[in-house]
Amino acid sequence: MVLDVAESIRTRRSTRSYDSTKRLPREVFEALEQAVLNSPSGSNAQESHFVIVQEPDQIRRVKRFAQGVSGNPAAVAVLCSNRVEALSKGGADTAETLRFVNLGIAAAYILLTAQSLGVSSCPARSFHAKAIQQLLGLPEEVVPELMITLGYADQPPRPKTSKPSREVLSYDRYGKESI
Amino acid sequence: MTDTARNRSEEERHERLLDFVGYVLTAARALGKEPASYGPMRLVDTLTKAVELLEDAGIRDESVKGPLAVIRENRWQATSDPEAFGEALDEAIRRLVEVTLEDARRKEQAEK
Ligand SMILES: Cc1cc2nc3c(=O)[nH]c(=O)nc-3n(C[C@H](O)[C@H](O)[C@H](O)COP(=O)(O)O)c2cc1C
Numbered sequence: 001m002v003l004d005v006a007e008s009i010r011t012r013r014s015t016r017s018y019d020s021t022k023r024l025p026r027e028v029f030e031a032l033e034q035a036v037l038n039s040p041s042g043s044n045a046q047e048s049h050f051v052i053v054q055e056p057d058q059i060r061r062v063k064r065f066a067q068g069v070s071g072n073p074a075a076v077a078v079l080c081s082n083r084v085e086a087l088s089k090g091g092a093d094t095a096e097t098l099r100f101v102n103l104g105i106a107a108a109y110i111l112l113t114a115q116s117l118g119v120s121s122c123p124a125r126s127f128h129a130k131a132i133q134q135l136l137g138l139p140e141e142v143v144p145e146l147m148i149t150l151g152y153a154d155q156p157p158r159p160k161t162s163k164p165s166r167e168v169l170s171y172d173r174y175g176k177e178s179i
Numbered sequence: 180m181t182d183t184a185r186n187r188s189e190e191e192r193h194e195r196l197l198d199f200v201g202y203v204l205t206a207a208r209a210l211g212k213e214p215a216s217y218g219p220m221r222l223v224d225t226l227t228k229a230v231e232l233l234e235d236a237g238i239r240d241e242s243v244k245g246p247l248a249v250i251r252e253n254r255w256q257a258t259s260d261p262e263a264f265g266e267a268l269d270e271a272i273r274r275l276v277e278v279t280l281e282d283a284r285r286k287e288q289a290e291k
Binding site for chain 1: 194197198201202204205206208209213217221255259
C-alpha cells in the first residue's frame with residue numbers, strides 16, 4: 001500500500017526504535033533515488049550529495065560517531081552539501097543560505113517518500129561531521145549536514161507536541177487566525 | 180564454546196566498547212552547541228550504555244534495575260518536557276537512596 005502525500009505528512013513521526021531484522025526492499029531505494037533526483041534546488045545548482053548507507057557494518061561505523069542516532073535503522077541517508085559547487089553554480093546566496101534550504105527540501109522529500117511506502121524515519125543532526133566525512137570517504141568540500149535513519153518501526157512513535165496553530169500560522173498578515 | 184564463537188564474541192565486545200567510547204566523545208564534543216536539555220539526556224544515555232557494557236562483562240547488579248527503569252520510561256521527555264524528566268531523575272535518585280540506606284542497614288547489622 002502506498003500513502004498519498006497528505007496522508008504521509010499526517011502520519012509521519014520521528015522513529016527511534018526499529019526492527020533490526022528487517023531490511024529495506026529494492027523499491028524503497030529506487031523511490032528514494034527518485035526523491036533525491038526530483039528535488040528542486042535554487043538556480044538548479046544541485047550542489048547536494050546523498051550517501052545512502054545500507055551495509056550493516058558501515059551503518060554501525062556511522063552510528064558510532066552519531067550520538068543523535070537512536071535505534072537500529074536498516075539504512076541511513078547522509079545528506080551532504082558541496083559549498084564550492086554551491087558558489088560556482090548558484091552564487092553567494094546559494095553558498096551561504098540556499099544550499100541549506102535545498103537540503104531541507106530534499107530531506108522532506110526523503111522523509112515523505114519513505115513514509116508513503118510504510119518506512120519510518122528520523123532526521124538527525126547530532127553527529128561529528130568530520131568523522132562521518134572520513135568514514136564515507138567524502139571529498140573535503142562535501143560536508144555532511146543531516147542524516148535520516150530509515151527502517152521499519154518496532155513500536156508506536158511518541159506523541160506529537162505541536163504548538164497551537166495560531167502561533168505557527170497566520171492568514172494575510174501576522175496574527176490573523178482564519179481565512 | 181568453539182574458537183570461532185569465542186573470537187566472534189570478543190570481536191563484538193571490542194565493537195561495543197568502541198560504540199560506547201564513540202558515543203561519549205561525539206556527545207561531549209557537541210554539547211557546547213546543543214540545547215541545554217540535551218546534557219541530562221546524553222548523561223543518562225551514557226549511564227544506560229555503561230551499565231549494559233558492564234553486564235556484558237559479567238558485572239550485573241539487580242539493585243540498579245529500579246532506578247534505571249524509571250529513567251528508561253521517561254527518557255523520551257528529556258527534551259520535550261525537561262521538568263517531567265527532572266522529576267523522573269529525582270525518582271530514580273530516591274530509589275538509589277533507598278538501595279543505599281538498605282545497604283547501610285545490612286552492613287550495620289553485620290558489624291553488630
Ligand atoms: C534538522 C533536524 C535535526 C534533528 N536532529 C535530531 C537528532 O539528532 N536526533 C533525534 O533523535 N532527532 C532529531 N530530530 C528529530 C526531531 O526531534 C523531531 O522532528 C521533532 O521532535 C518533532 O517530532 P516528529 O518528527 O515526530 O514530528 C531532528 C529533526 C530535524 C528537523
